[in-house]
Amino acid sequence: MATFEQIKGFIFDLDGVIADTSVYHAQAWRQLAEKLGVTWTDDLADALKGVSRMDSLELILKAGGKEAAYTQAEKEVFATEKNTNYLNLLKGMDHSAILPGIAEFLTDLKANGYRLSLASASKNSPLVLEQLDLAQYFQARVDPTTLKKGKPDPEIFARGAEVLGLKPEECIGVEDAKAGVASINGAGETSVAIGDATILKAADIIFADTAQLTLANIKKAMA
CATH class of the missing domain: 1.10.150.240 (Putative phosphatase; domain 2)
Structure with a gap:
């Protein structure tokens, strides 16, 4: 696992991480x-x-x-x-679909100069971000139509670092699924998982819910 000081970017899954889609x-x-x-x-x-x-x-x-x-x-x-x-x-989705603490976390990341990309298998992810008014936080996203393989293959998270112009070791990937954690690990990035610690045990850092996802908590876990 990288040190906290090495990290320059965050790569997010969408479903179950940013919003309850x-x-x-x-x-x-x-x-x-x-x-x-x-x-x-x-x-x-x-x-x-x-x-x-x-x-x-x-x-x-x-x-x-x-x-x-x-x-x-x-x-x-x-x-x-x-x-x-x-x-x-x-069409019925609004800001209430944003998971607890995520809006604050994205604001904090932006304020601290981190680069953000989206690594979602969903072709509708740009629409979701626009609807939730969160698109402005992301410098780039991986176009899932350009990928040869899906998660757990590392391709999507490797591309998530590439589109930010960063090395894998400079990135943290955030996921809520076992397949996603395997993808982050395979790409050589630090994996942060949200959810059940037993299911997601392969992750470098595990938080029970998105409310615990803060820079302070990540820094503490990487110390």
């Missing part, structure tokens, strides 16, 4: 799963966290034993339908 994703995927006759479970919902749209669809089809039931073209239609459901649900 995961609830909208889950609702939209559940609508599609039930339409396809796949039983929705908490385990399935957890498995989709931090995973790209097409990979999420494959996990749903596999859970229902339907992975070979549809053509690629049909799968594309399903994925588009899910996204339409999601965008409709997003």
Whole structure:
């Protein structure tokens, strides 16, 4: 793990870290799963966290034993339908969806001169940031359509450092999913996880919730 003094940038996941958009994703995927006759479970919902749209669809089809039931073209239609459901649900989102302490943390990072990028698998992340009035905090974002591999592959977080013009060891990646933590670690960055310490034990630093995510607490954990 790097020293706190080495850190110049922060790379954020979106869902479950900046805002509680995961609830909208889950609702939209559940609508599609039930339409396809796949039983929705908490385990399935957890498995989709931090995973790209097409990979999420494959996990749903596999859970229902339907992975070979549809053509690629049909799968594309399903994925588009899910996204339409999601965008409709997003229209009701406001500042209340920002997770506790995040607005203050972003303000603090900006005031202290840190560079920020977004490493979300969601193609809708710019829309979410605009809707939450948080876009001004981020100098750059990784375009998920340019990636060859999804999380847990390190590509997205490696790119998150590149778009800021920083080395991996100069960056902290912030995630709430096991796959995301693996991606940060694989990219050679310091991983900060939000959530269950048992599930996210591979992270360098773990906070139970976003309210604990402060520069002071990170500095203390890296001492």
